[in-house]
Amino acid sequence: MIFSKKLITLYFSLFLGLLSSVSPLASQETPRLEQASISFRIGHNIWSNDARFTQLLELFDKYPDATDEITFFTQGTHTPITDEELERRCVLLKQRIDEVHAHGYRAGINILCTMGHHPEDLPHSIGSEIPRAQTLDGRIAEGTLCPNNENFRQRIRRIYTAMANANPDYIWVDDDVRTGHMLDSSGTPGSVCFCDNCMKILAQKFDVEIDRDYLTSHMSDPIVLAKIHEFTSDSYDKLFALIEETIRKISPDMPIGFMTGERYDEGYDFERWAKTLMGPNGDKEAYWRPGGGFYEQSYMNGLFGKSHEIGRQVSLLPPEVVVIQSEIENFPYQLLMKSANVTTLEAVSHIAAGCTGAAFNVLTNNNEPLDEYENMIAKVAERRPFFDLAVQKLGRNPNIGVFPLWEKTDGSYQNRTPVQALTSCFSETGVPIAYKFLPDQTNVVLLSRAYLSHKTPEEIKKVFQMGVYTDLDAVNLANDPATYALNDLTGMGYGGEIHVDGIEKIEEHPLNGSFAGRTRDLRQSFWREPIYSLKKTRPNVETLSSCVDYGGDQTAETIVGIFENPLGGRICVNGYYPWGNFYNYSKQSQIRAIIRWLSRDRIPGYVDSFAKINFWLRAPNADGSFAGVAINSNYDPVEKVAIMLKTDRDSIDVYDYSCQKTTVKASFSDEAGYRRFIVPEIKPWEPVLFVCE
Ligand SMILES: [Zn+2]
Structure with a gap:
């Protein structure tokens, strides 16, 4: 197991050497990795108890392939504990780390609360001497510290010094460095802090005088939002610089990891933060742990949804970040919520989406024996050879295929849903998904109105020079004479709406092959989504599907159409439930044929069997x-x-x-x-x- 640590370091050093002489952009320059990087995250209630900790090591010794690393949570609650308590815990952690080393594993510390996630166990948490973060409407986030004041920064120096002195192999910053602080159930965009002091810092970005009322009334202004996101990103970056300096003063080569989620209102500045964690010379190692919410298995599409979120996060990381352990979390750790089989499949799925390993946070957080968790550890060990092989073969090469258009500057949390919806329905159809726009690889995109809405006409023209699968909502915006007026490029427009009894009928067309005449009925009387009839505004638009009613009478000539525009772009507009339910044989086959046509036979591959x-x-x-x-x-x-x-x-x-x-x-x-x-x-x-x- 110690061997694995050496291997990863060796490959990382080779890779850094390579980067100094060549551009890091081309896929063929990504490093070859020998194996997956696997960690288990261990709760305070387990490691702080001698009997539990001994049992933990016995279990890992019985299944030595299960993990390379044992990572200790500093606490189990989500508001920071006192500095004194954290220092006391670090004394015991130093012993635990020594013991883990003696068993042949790497060991590290995962601080759960640098700032604090949200209010929990306030009576046993840090006192009011460190100011709390404040929300835009003036509420105090009792569980979260404001990161932008000197008392907080002194605390960071103190507690990160204590952790570095415990001699871990690495230190992870958790995703409590985040916006929102779980005070908003409405999902409104948050920021890291709007306290009086932070407002002064934020005000420097504005030419006008601002206060919380001003920001509240301008939250739909993209320029205001961008400034708030930039402020949040700056706050993180400043914090990471301090953490980096503090840790590396004690341990110059210690890797520092950060856990993230898909939160647009943080600025999504992964490259910037990773480079800060890599130190002023960029020669130190940063680890990454992309995460998302998939805690139980009743809705299995949630697993792949999380993989796509993770894929997007990984796509923003600089190539120098090589250790990317997906978050695998079964919180609140009730064993029957997620089986060992689903837990391990999740690791595979996230590796497929771009990770090079996994961090399993799946054992109990209660003070109880680990007997019933043995099967989970055994299953991870059983699947470990596949994780290793997959990472060996996939490395850090980017995913290629159809690109659901998105950008980190999409700006608001609300935009996540369209991107996610666009992605999932194609991925499960056997169409490969790209998470990043790669100019030499990308020639088919999935386009939503949400993406178009903040683009210039020139940017949209570039989109319509590729293969574009989209819906009428987006096309209406592109055609809008007041803004873009791109009828020449879309070829189709609004031709009316059908609100009842609409059934898709697949028409005679080479792309439809033998499926002509088949139907797809998504039952408008149950799922009330309007069907859009497509008006052909240019002569060479071809019909793939029409609409009929329950009597078989045609109610729209074209609801799925294709068009090749004068710029060479190929367009498919789908007016009938365009972003899902591609589960019958005829529709799934049509969708794949459309994608291949849009790509001009350049899509690198796809599944060609009727299957999910x-x-x-x-x-x-x-x-x-x-x-x-x-x-x-x-x-x-x-x-x-x-x-x-x-x-x-x-x-x-x-x-x-x-x-x-x-x-x-x-x-x-x-x-x-x-x-x-x-x-x-x-x-x-x-x-x-x-x-x-
Ligand atoms: Zn503040």
Whole structure:
């Protein structure tokens, strides 16, 4: 296990050397990793109790493959404890870390409350000597400290010194460095703090005089919002610089990690913060732990939703960040909420989306024996070889495929839903998702009105030069004569609405193949979404689907249409439930055919069997080799899964969940350069890793 630490350090050093001589942007320059980076996060109630801690080490010794690292939470509650209490705990942590080292694992400290998440256990938490954060409406966040005052900064020096002196291998800053402080149930955009002192700092960004009332009445102004996000980002950056300086004064090479979530109102400045954590010369190591909320398994789409959130977070990290452990959290740690099988599949899914490891926060936080958690640890150990193999083959190469248009400056939390909705329905159709716009790889985008609404006409024109799948809501905005007037590029417009009894009928068209005549009825009387009839505003628009009623009479000639515009862009507008329910054979097949057409046969691959399979593909290495992951996201096995890949290789290696390799020869190749590889079987809720070398 100590060997793994050396390996990661070696590869990281090699990579830093590489970066100094070449541009870091091209995918082929990303580092090859030998194995996944796996950690377990351990609650205070376990490590502070001798018997529990001994049992923990016994369990890991019984399943030594389960983890490389044991990471200790400083506390279990979400408001900061006193400095004295934290220092006292660090004395015991130093002993625990020594013991963990003696067992061959790396050990680190995860401070849960640098600022404090939210009010909890206030009677046993830090006193009022350190000012609390304040919300925009003037409320005091009792559980969160304002990060921008000198008392707080003195505290940071003191407690991070105490932690560094406990001799950990690394220190993690938790995602309590965040906005909102869980005071707003409405989901309104927050900020880190609006106390009087912070308002003075924020005011420096404005040319006009501001107060909380002014900001409240201007929250829909994107310029005001951008300034608030920038202030939050500055506050984090200043805090990280202080943490970095404090830790590295004691331990110059100690890696420092930060845990994040998809929060647009923080500025999403991962690259900036990572570089600050890498020190003034940029030569120290920063770890990252992207997270999201998937705590129990009753809604399995939540697992993949979290993977896509994580994919977007990873896409913003600089390539120098190599240790990326996904958050796997089963809070509040009731074992039956999420099975060991789902917990481990989650690690695979997040690795597919871009992580290079996982941090399991899945053991009890109660003061109780760990007996019933043995199966969880055993399952992680059982799946460990697959995690390692996947990280070896996928490395840090970016995901490629269809890009659901988003930017970190999208600005408001509310924009997350459209991006997420756009992403999920295509990913589970077997279409690979890219999380970042890569100019040499991206030529199909998924477009929402939310994205268009803050773009200039020139920016929108560039979008419509690619392959664009979109809905009428976005097209209406693009066509708006008062703003963009891009009818030439969209080819279609509003042709009326149908509010009752609308059924999609797939029409005769080469893209529809043998599915012409089939229907898709999403029952408007239950799920009341208007259907949009598409008016063809240019001559060469082609109909893929029409609308009929329950008597079979046509009520709209075109509700799904395609168009090739004068700039060479290819457009598909879908007026019938455009962002979901692609679950029947005919619609799923039509969607894949549309994507391939939009890409002009450049989409790098896709699943071509009728199945619910989430699919990820990575950019190729310099030698042309590449890899990807497919997860069967349903309760039935899928046999003879066809994977179409654009490659000149004759065969691919397919690894099942037990890492058994099957070499699959191409069964067919078409004139556009795609080859079809038939994977014998993907079991329910299991992945396969495929590698083309
Ligand atoms: Zn403040």
